[in-house]
Amino acid sequence: xxxxxxxxRRLASLSELACLVADGSAPRRGALAQATGLSRAAVAQRVxxxxxxxxxxxxxxxxxxxxxxxxxxxxxxxxxLVAAVDLGATHCRIAVTTLDGRPLAEQARDLxxxxxxxxxxxxxxxxxxxxxxxxxxxxxxVRAISIGVPGPVEASTGTVIRPPIMRGWDGYxxxxxxxxxxxERGRKHELHRADVLVDNDVNIMAFGEYSHRRDGxxxxxxxxxxxxxxxxxxxxxxxRGASGAAGDIGHIRLPGHDDVLCHCGNSGxxxxxxxxxxxxxxxxxAGLKAEGVRDVVRLVEEGNPVALRRVREAGRQIGEVxxxxxxxxxxxxxxxxxxxAQLHEELLADIRAVIYRRALPLAxxxxxxxxxxxxxxxxxxxxxxxxxxxxxxxxxxxxxxxxPE
Amino acid sequence: xxxxxxxxRRLASLSELACLVADGSAPRRGALAQATGLSRAAVAQRVxxxxxxxxxxxxxxxxxxxxxxxxxxxxxxxxxLVAAVDLGATHCRIAVTTLDGRPLAEQARDLxxxxxxxxxxxxxxxxxxxxxxxxxxxxxxVRAISIGVPGPVEASTGTVIRPPIMRGWDGYxxxxxxxxxxxERGRKHELHRADVLVDNDVNIMAFGEYSHRRDGxxxxxxxxxxxxxxxxxxxxxxxRGASGAAGDIGHIRLPGHDDVLCHCGNSGxxxxxxxxxxxxxxxxxAGLKAEGVRDVVRLVEEGNPVALRRVREAGRQIGEVxxxxxxxxxxxxxxxxxxxAQLHEELLADIRAVIYRRALPLAxxxxxxxxxxxxxxxxxxxxxxxxxxxxxxxxxxxxxxxxPE
Numbered sequence: 001x002x003x004x005x006x007x008x009r010r011l012a013s014l015s016e017l018a019c020l021v022a023d024g025s026a027p028r029r030g031a032l033a034q035a036t037g038l039s040r041a042a043v044a045q046r047v048x049x050x051x052x053x054x055x056x057x058x059x060x061x062x063x064x065x066x067x068x069x070x071x072x073x074x075x076x077x078x079x080x081l082v083a084a085v086d087l088g089a090t091h092c093r094i095a096v097t098t099l100d101g102r103p104l105a106e107q108a109r110d111l112x113x114x115x116x117x118x119x120x121x122x123x124x125x126x127x128x129x130x131x132x133x134x135x136x137x138x139x140x141x142v143r144a145i146s147i148g149v150p151g152p153v154e155a156s157t158g159t160v161i162r163p164p165i166m167r168g169w170d171g172y173x174x175x176x177x178x179x180x181x182x183x184e185r186g187r188k189h190e191l192h193r194a195d196v197l198v199d200n201d202v203n204i205m206a207f208g209e210y211s212h213r214r215d216g217x218x219x220x221x222x223x224x225x226x227x228x229x230x231x232x233x234x235x236x237x238x239x240r241g242a243s244g245a246a247g248d249i250g251h252i253r254l255p256g257h258d259d260v261l262c263h264c265g266n267s268g269x270x271x272x273x274x275x276x277x278x279x280x281x282x283x284x285x286a287g288l289k290a291e292g293v294r295d296v297v298r299l300v301e302e303g304n305p306v307a308l309r310r311v312r313e314a315g316r317q318i319g320e321v322x323x324x325x326x327x328x329x330x331x332x333x334x335x336x337x338x339x340x341a342q343l344h345e346e347l348l349a350d351i352r353a354v355i356y357r358r359a360l361p362l363a364x365x366x367x368x369x370x371x372x373x374x375x376x377x378x379x380x381x382x383x384x385x386x387x388x389x390x391x392x393x394x395x396x397x398x399x400x401x402x403x404p405e
Numbered sequence: 406x407x408x409x410x411x412x413x414r415r416l417a418s419l420s421e422l423a424c425l426v427a428d429g430s431a432p433r434r435g436a437l438a439q440a441t442g443l444s445r446a447a448v449a450q451r452v453x454x455x456x457x458x459x460x461x462x463x464x465x466x467x468x469x470x471x472x473x474x475x476x477x478x479x480x481x482x483x484x485x486l487v488a489a490v491d492l493g494a495t496h497c498r499i500a501v502t503t504l505d506g507r508p509l510a511e512q513a514r515d516l517x518x519x520x521x522x523x524x525x526x527x528x529x530x531x532x533x534x535x536x537x538x539x540x541x542x543x544x545x546x547v548r549a550i551s552i553g554v555p556g557p558v559e560a561s562t563g564t565v566i567r568p569p570i571m572r573g574w575d576g577y578x579x580x581x582x583x584x585x586x587x588x589e590r591g592r593k594h595e596l597h598r599a600d601v602l603v604d605n606d607v608n609i610m611a612f613g614e615y616s617h618r619r620d621g622x623x624x625x626x627x628x629x630x631x632x633x634x635x636x637x638x639x640x641x642x643x644x645r646g647a648s649g650a651a652g653d654i655g656h657i658r659l660p661g662h663d664d665v666l667c668h669c670g671n672s673g674x675x676x677x678x679x680x681x682x683x684x685x686x687x688x689x690x691a692g693l694k695a696e697g698v699r700d701v702v703r704l705v706e707e708g709n710p711v712a713l714r715r716v717r718e719a720g721r722q723i724g725e726v727x728x729x730x731x732x733x734x735x736x737x738x739x740x741x742x743x744x745x746a747q748l749h750e751e752l753l754a755d756i757r758a759v760i761y762r763r764a765l766p767l768a769x770x771x772x773x774x775x776x777x778x779x780x781x782x783x784x785x786x787x788x789x790x791x792x793x794x795x796x797x798x799x800x801x802x803x804x805x806x807x808x809p810e
Binding site: 004006007008009010036037038152161162216217218230232234235237239240241242243244245246247248249251252253254255256264266320321323324325327328329330331332357358359360361362363365366367 | 411415648656659728733736762766768
């Protein structure tokens, strides 16, 4: 099944050309020869192949005076579609996008991750089908399905490992669900031909924000919702760690709160003190109507002083943990997301104050600390970008070029 | 000065071949053609060039029976030498090594980093010269000088930036010292032709331990000496952060010690509570003879119960900080170095206990926590490996092949 080294080298060359065209750095045959050192004949042979397979498009400009300007190349973003899936604990968002990340159709819906992989992925499969119908595209155009799930993942195999939530998913290999032939379980769509990428949901959000910003190579995406988690981009790539657990910062110990028990079995975890669920519980105990994070946000927006004080305190507590991580990782940017980040004025000011006071000046001198601009779309945006990067990689382009007829 | 894209591509190809031979993965012409997808003729042309320039050596084996086994290739490790320099606050260690990291001559000596760049680098320059004489090699054989310094560095330019110690070095570009022609300042050696790489000292130690271990891609090297610092390897490369400040963990706040003032201007920093200097001060206050880290080590080795209790307490405090970093970074290994790490039985047990208790099970299930096996040689080992990686890279090999006669 694996391509030979010679074939891999050819695919690496095709991948290089496609990427140079896709990011706009070499949009003509001459520029490609210049950028790669390939001969004009070699560029022509490869570019012609990419055009023939529908991955690149070449436009002949109108003649100007007596000369003819060189034809320009661009990626055919619709040559392959991507299904970008962001699975949360109680909801999901799915987009069908082009290779350059443009959504053709997108929809969010509620679901319960604890229904287990078969039911949840069945619903995902069905929704992808509906979105494809809406976009007027056949399911065989989808060449990659990129999924974020709310738990740790071994990205190389797409296996969910020891998730604290996600009942019934431990050890489940997500790609196998889609690999099964379409006849089974009465599925109508040909998604089994797509490559399936699986990652932690906060990781795909981090990659979404990173792709969107394009300034700096090192980014932390901190999600503050029911719990607290972090996605890490180091040197332009996702840092997943030795066992896919990197960024699990919700269980970092917060000084002075050893009386607060966390669901992980330890005490004093920042998530158990300053996470959205903890805040809701605290407000409820104070006699306010607060069942979950939504209520915390509502109470603050209504100007409730008890809720406001508690959220600002949480900002300082989260800032304390992030200050340590800034000293360690020295990122270009921290992006704050999740439902509690909607309260940016209330939460962000205190987080910033603590980080700038506690972390070393050298580590913060060019540090940006902001709330997410992508908001709820960060996940599908990141999933789509990861899938596009995969499809234009040597292995991905190999699969694209062997499109089944 | 910059090579053309076509030239860069040729150099990338030469670099690939040299690396495949160097790491033993393709030690024959046929295997190189197989691994790279290049034609046999193209491999022959490139390999012949690398042999002619003295970078590779080909050995014809004795004929066996009537057949002749294929000739085998290996790197000529003496084709280029590396000067590996580990500068500390009060000492330095320098090795002149071959391309595969074998030291031909090595020496440690005391020096005071606060003497400023001109005097310190002058002494380094002189010692490199002495080591070359000892090794019987001319100074023009040195093609890279790789230096670790005890402060933050912008690695791309080799500039020291805002060092907390290192008086007189702020803003100094280390490579410029070596670039000046030999006639000046009466230098006798031709080191101005060498490429100069500069990095933080803990970074080069981390890379030394990483290169030595070869298991896992993610490693934290934690140096506990007078202060506390950390070098980070993520995905097999050094993570230096947005401003070269990554790994500066000595100023992470330790819970419950806000009364302890740190030299950074904040209070409660782990270095100010559990670093070697802090321990020495505490023992001195307790009436013991303890001027510095050496005395702390001596007292513990003598079985002094007060010193032992204080060191074990420091182990728990350092472990507390490292537990947070394990949850965040999820490394394969933590390697403990620095003078206090000599007390491995006393220090390591408590660090381990806290990490395994506090960090999430998924992040620690395959985590190794050990003291350095390279010890005081970690720095020069890492510097030599970084230099070799540079010299076999496309740009480095380009410089090697244009050896001045």
